[in-house]
Amino acid sequence: MLISRTLRFCCQRRFLLPLTVLALASPWLLKGVDFTTNPKTYEWPVDPKHQELVHTYVRSVLNRECRPAFARKGIEARIPTSTPVMEPFLWGDTPLTDTVFQYPPPFGFLDLQDKLKDILRLLPPSPTEEHLGKDCQRCVVVGNGGILRGLELGALIDQFDMVIRLNSGPVQDFSKDVGNHTTIRMSYPEGSPKVWEDLDPKLKYVAVIYKSVDFHWLNAMITKQKVSLWDWLFFWQKVPDDIPIKLSQFHVLNPEIIRETALDLLQYPKPKFRLWGWDQNVPTLGVSALNLASYLCDEVSLVGFGYNLSLREAPLHYYDSLPMSAMLTQEMHNVDQETALLQSLVAEGTISDLTGGILCSF
Numbered sequence: 001m002l003i004s005r006t007l008r009f010c011c012q013r014r015f016l017l018p019l020t021v022l023a024l025a026s027p028w029l030l031k032g033v034d035f036t037t038n039p040k041t042y043e044w045p046v047d048p049k050h051q052e053l054v055h056t057y058v059r060s061v062l063n064r065e066c067r068p069a070f071a072r073k074g075i076e077a078r079i080p081t082s083t084p085v086m087e088p089f090l091w092g093d094t095p096l097t098d099t100v101f102q103y104p105p106p107f108g109f110l111d112l113q114d115k116l117k118d119i120l121r122l123l124p125p126s127p128t129e130e131h132l133g134k135d136c137q138r139c140v141v142v143g144n145g146g147i148l149r150g151l152e153l154g155a156l157i158d159q160f161d162m163v164i165r166l167n168s169g170p171v172q173d174f175s176k177d178v179g180n181h182t183t184i185r186m187s188y189p190e191g192s193p194k195v196w197e198d199l200d201p202k203l204k205y206v207a208v209i210y211k212s213v214d215f216h217w218l219n220a221m222i223t224k225q226k227v228s229l230w231d232w233l234f235f236w237q238k239v240p241d242d243i244p245i246k247l248s249q250f251h252v253l254n255p256e257i258i259r260e261t262a263l264d265l266l267q268y269p270k271p272k273f274r275l276w277g278w279d280q281n282v283p284t285l286g287v288s289a290l291n292l293a294s295y296l297c298d299e300v301s302l303v304g305f306g307y308n309l310s311l312r313e314a315p316l317h318y319y320d321s322l323p324m325s326a327m328l329t330q331e332m333h334n335v336d337q338e339t340a341l342l343q344s345l346v347a348e349g350t351i352s353d354l355t356g357g358i359l360c361s362f
Helices: 003-007 048-063 069-076 115-123 211-223 255-265 285-296 324-329 335-347
Strands: 138-142 161-165 185-189 204-207 252-253 299-303
Touching: 069 285, 069 299, 115 211, 138 285, 161 285, 185 285, 211 252, 252 255, 255 285, 285 299, 285 335
Parallel strands: 138 161, 138 299, 161 185, 185 204, 204 252
Antiparallel strands: none
């Protein structure tokens, strides 16, 4: 079935069931499904009229006057009682407050002070903030959704001031659809690229800590050592042996970003101890990246977000052959609550959904 038949209904909400498991991003997201399938190109025809409609909308977002601190103001208006995160990343000289250790990963580093300090000792002090010569900057968070396939948005995505990519979403062989510029690659160990393709020397790799052993892996990547055989037992999927970047490119996400996303934005209950895993209170990496982007840029857009479960054979990702039906097995995230949050953020104009999978406004 041609995508043109389905995407023409993008602005008619009654035909869509957007599912915002945005970047397929967290541990244990797809039980029994390895979404690191060897990437290869799959053809997926797109109606040229729809493609031009999307391109016109993206160009309009890029060409309008940039609004300083716009996205962050919109998000903070939803959580007026929350204390903003002072530092989105943790550095060798970052003052560690009690709130960082209030909850277990990924919401905090409860009982992991020593492991955190071992990592921070390896990292340099906080760098001088860079604005790339612009007073107002635009971020785009690139999800891995199949909705990107065939839209040929790559050149437009690369025009954003900051391009945030999630997990192992590839750029090589897919740049026509997703671009090839990467400012931030945000991931946890199991989701990180097994084959590194990002060549920008200024790229930032943002490590997200979901569990204690993730600290051991990150330490090995920074110090260019091997992961111990014992640690390998605690990963649910193969992790990279090497992240070939310089020390200055490693960043550790402040868990307060995820805590704020979960407890304040999504209004999930406070995390409770469980022997294994969590309740459905862990936000997807995509929503957490959106919150991070609001601290880094003035305006925030999304591409490749949103899934339509009514099209079970449609591509789940832009880079492999997994069908949409694979999402039916996920049990970790509260996708309905995330959908409602993102739809409302798009509807009020706080963020822009460039591919219309969350809420089409073009």
